[in-house]
Amino acid sequence: MAILKNMIEKFAISRRAGVIMASLLLAFLYGPVNASAQTNTATDSLIDRVVALTEHGDPAAMEKTTAGYQIDASRKFNPGIPDDTWGSIRADVNDIISNKIKPGYGEQALLTRHFVESAKFSDDELRHLITIMQDPVMQRWGIAMRDSSTTAYMAKLSQQVNNQMWMVVSIVLRRHGLQTTDTSTTAKQSH
Structure with a gap:
Protein backbone atom coordinates (compact mmCIF):
# COMPACT_ATOMS: atom_id res chain seq x y z
CA MET A 1 0.00 0.00 0.00
CA VAL A 33 -15.37 -2.84 -15.80
CA ASN A 34 -18.53 -4.50 -14.58
CA ALA A 35 -22.10 -4.49 -15.89
CA SER A 36 -23.15 -1.57 -13.66
CA ALA A 37 -20.72 0.74 -15.47
CA GLN A 38 -22.22 -0.34 -18.78
CA THR A 39 -25.69 0.25 -17.33
CA ASN A 40 -24.69 3.79 -16.33
CA THR A 41 -23.66 4.44 -19.92
CA ALA A 42 -27.07 3.20 -21.11
CA THR A 43 -28.80 5.29 -18.42
CA ASP A 44 -26.78 8.36 -19.36
CA SER A 45 -27.76 7.84 -22.99
CA LEU A 46 -31.44 7.63 -22.01
CA ILE A 47 -31.14 10.78 -19.88
CA ASP A 48 -29.48 12.56 -22.82
CA ARG A 49 -32.46 11.52 -24.99
CA VAL A 50 -34.94 12.95 -22.44
CA VAL A 51 -32.95 16.18 -22.37
CA ALA A 52 -32.93 16.35 -26.19
CA LEU A 53 -36.71 15.90 -26.24
CA THR A 54 -37.18 18.82 -23.83
CA GLU A 55 -34.76 21.12 -25.60
CA HIS A 56 -36.46 22.43 -28.73
CA GLY A 57 -34.90 25.33 -30.55
CA ASP A 58 -32.24 27.48 -28.95
CA PRO A 59 -30.57 25.73 -25.98
CA ALA A 60 -29.73 29.15 -24.50
CA ALA A 61 -33.19 30.71 -24.80
CA MET A 62 -33.69 31.14 -21.05
CA GLU A 63 -30.22 32.64 -20.56
CA LYS A 64 -30.76 35.10 -23.41
CA THR A 65 -34.11 36.17 -21.98
CA THR A 66 -32.53 36.77 -18.57
CA ALA A 67 -29.67 38.73 -20.14
CA GLY A 68 -32.24 40.76 -22.10
CA TYR A 69 -33.94 41.84 -18.90
CA GLN A 70 -30.56 42.84 -17.48
CA ILE A 71 -29.81 44.88 -20.59
CA ASP A 72 -33.22 46.56 -20.37
CA ALA A 73 -32.57 47.39 -16.71
CA SER A 74 -29.21 48.93 -17.70
CA ARG A 75 -30.91 51.32 -20.12
CA LYS A 76 -32.24 53.46 -17.27
CA PHE A 77 -28.66 54.01 -16.03
CA ASN A 78 -27.50 55.02 -19.50
CA PRO A 79 -29.97 57.60 -20.84
CA GLY A 80 -29.55 59.00 -24.31
CA ILE A 81 -27.98 55.90 -25.84
CA PRO A 82 -29.51 55.22 -29.28
CA ASP A 83 -31.72 52.16 -29.81
CA ASP A 84 -29.34 50.76 -32.45
CA THR A 85 -26.54 50.71 -29.85
CA TRP A 86 -28.78 48.75 -27.49
CA GLY A 87 -29.62 46.41 -30.37
CA SER A 88 -25.92 45.88 -31.00
CA ILE A 89 -25.32 45.23 -27.30
CA ARG A 90 -28.15 42.68 -27.23
CA ALA A 91 -26.77 40.96 -30.37
CA ASP A 92 -23.24 40.82 -28.88
CA VAL A 93 -24.52 39.39 -25.60
CA ASN A 94 -26.66 36.80 -27.41
CA ASP A 95 -23.68 35.82 -29.58
CA ILE A 96 -21.47 35.29 -26.53
CA ILE A 97 -24.18 33.26 -24.81
CA SER A 98 -24.75 31.15 -27.93
CA ASN A 99 -21.04 30.36 -28.12
CA LYS A 100 -20.87 29.35 -24.45
CA ILE A 101 -24.03 27.28 -24.04
CA LYS A 102 -24.06 24.09 -26.04
CA PRO A 103 -27.06 21.84 -26.68
CA GLY A 104 -27.81 19.74 -23.62
CA TYR A 105 -26.25 22.21 -21.18
CA GLY A 106 -28.48 25.29 -21.13
CA GLU A 107 -30.61 26.16 -18.12
CA GLN A 108 -33.60 24.15 -19.35
CA ALA A 109 -31.44 21.10 -20.09
CA LEU A 110 -29.74 21.29 -16.69
CA LEU A 111 -33.14 21.53 -14.98
CA THR A 112 -34.36 18.52 -16.94
CA ARG A 113 -31.25 16.52 -15.99
CA HIS A 114 -31.81 17.45 -12.36
CA PHE A 115 -35.49 16.45 -12.45
CA VAL A 116 -34.73 13.11 -14.13
CA GLU A 117 -31.86 12.28 -11.80
CA SER A 118 -33.86 13.30 -8.72
CA ALA A 119 -36.72 11.04 -9.78
CA LYS A 120 -34.29 8.10 -9.90
CA PHE A 121 -35.99 6.54 -12.92
CA SER A 122 -35.04 3.03 -13.92
CA ASP A 123 -33.98 2.50 -17.52
CA ASP A 124 -37.42 1.05 -18.29
CA GLU A 125 -39.08 4.12 -16.76
CA LEU A 126 -36.80 6.38 -18.80
CA ARG A 127 -37.79 4.50 -21.96
CA HIS A 128 -41.46 4.94 -21.00
CA LEU A 129 -40.89 8.66 -20.35
CA ILE A 130 -39.25 8.99 -23.78
CA THR A 131 -42.25 7.29 -25.40
CA ILE A 132 -44.60 9.71 -23.64
CA MET A 133 -42.47 12.69 -24.63
CA GLN A 134 -42.51 11.60 -28.27
CA ASP A 135 -46.32 11.68 -28.33
CA PRO A 136 -47.42 14.60 -30.60
CA VAL A 137 -49.69 16.10 -27.90
CA MET A 138 -46.84 16.06 -25.36
CA GLN A 139 -44.49 17.55 -27.93
CA ARG A 140 -46.90 20.46 -28.49
CA TRP A 141 -47.15 20.87 -24.71
CA GLY A 142 -43.36 20.93 -24.39
CA ILE A 143 -42.95 23.45 -27.20
CA ALA A 144 -45.61 25.70 -25.63
CA MET A 145 -43.74 25.54 -22.31
CA ARG A 146 -40.53 26.77 -23.97
CA ASP A 147 -41.67 29.22 -26.61
CA SER A 148 -40.49 32.81 -26.44
CA SER A 149 -43.69 34.16 -24.87
CA THR A 150 -43.54 31.50 -22.13
CA THR A 151 -39.86 32.20 -21.53
CA ALA A 152 -40.58 35.93 -21.27
CA TYR A 153 -43.50 35.23 -18.94
CA MET A 154 -41.31 33.00 -16.74
CA ALA A 155 -38.63 35.67 -16.50
CA LYS A 156 -41.21 38.37 -15.68
CA LEU A 157 -42.94 36.13 -13.15
CA SER A 158 -39.61 35.25 -11.56
CA GLN A 159 -38.75 38.95 -11.21
CA GLN A 160 -42.17 39.71 -9.71
CA VAL A 161 -41.81 36.88 -7.19
CA ASN A 162 -38.28 38.06 -6.41
CA ASN A 163 -39.56 41.61 -5.78
CA GLN A 164 -42.41 40.35 -3.60
CA MET A 165 -40.08 38.15 -1.56
CA TRP A 166 -37.64 41.04 -1.13
CA MET A 167 -40.49 43.16 0.27
CA VAL A 168 -41.29 40.43 2.80
CA VAL A 169 -37.63 39.94 3.73
CA SER A 170 -37.12 43.72 4.03
CA ILE A 171 -40.09 44.08 6.38
CA VAL A 172 -38.82 41.29 8.62
CA LEU A 173 -35.26 42.64 8.57
CA ARG A 174 -36.52 46.07 9.64
CA ARG A 175 -38.63 44.49 12.40
CA HIS A 176 -35.41 43.01 13.73
CA GLY A 177 -33.64 46.37 13.48
CA LEU A 178 -31.46 45.31 10.55
CA GLN A 179 -30.51 47.25 7.42
CA THR A 180 -32.06 46.54 4.05
CA THR A 181 -29.59 48.52 1.92
CA ASP A 182 -25.83 48.94 1.78
CA THR A 183 -25.32 52.06 3.90
CA SER A 184 -21.62 52.27 2.98
CA THR A 185 -22.46 53.27 -0.59
CA THR A 186 -25.38 55.42 0.58
CA ALA A 187 -23.10 57.26 3.03
CA LYS A 188 -20.43 57.81 0.34
CA GLN A 189 -23.00 59.23 -2.07
CA SER A 190 -24.32 61.74 0.49
CA HIS A 191 -20.86 63.25 1.12
Missing part, protein backbone atom coordinates in the same frame (compact mmCIF):
# COMPACT_ATOMS: atom_id res chain seq x y z
CA ALA A 2 2.90 2.39 0.74
CA ILE A 3 4.28 1.72 -2.74
CA LEU A 4 0.89 2.53 -4.27
CA LYS A 5 0.65 5.74 -2.21
CA ASN A 6 4.14 6.76 -3.33
CA MET A 7 3.18 6.11 -6.97
CA ILE A 8 0.04 8.25 -6.63
CA GLU A 9 2.04 11.11 -5.09
CA LYS A 10 4.58 11.00 -7.95
CA PHE A 11 1.90 10.96 -10.62
CA ALA A 12 -0.23 13.61 -8.92
CA ILE A 13 1.82 16.31 -10.58
CA SER A 14 -0.98 16.94 -13.00
CA ARG A 15 -4.70 16.48 -12.65
CA ARG A 16 -4.75 14.25 -15.69
CA ALA A 17 -2.15 11.97 -14.20
CA GLY A 18 -4.20 11.85 -11.01
CA VAL A 19 -7.29 10.86 -12.94
CA ILE A 20 -5.36 8.16 -14.79
CA MET A 21 -3.92 6.85 -11.52
CA ALA A 22 -7.33 6.84 -9.88
CA SER A 23 -8.73 4.88 -12.83
CA LEU A 24 -5.87 2.41 -12.69
CA LEU A 25 -6.29 2.08 -8.92
CA LEU A 26 -9.99 1.36 -9.32
CA ALA A 27 -9.28 -1.18 -12.06
CA PHE A 28 -6.66 -2.80 -9.84
CA LEU A 29 -8.93 -2.92 -6.79
CA TYR A 30 -12.20 -3.84 -8.49
CA GLY A 31 -11.13 -5.71 -11.58
CA PRO A 32 -12.45 -5.13 -15.09
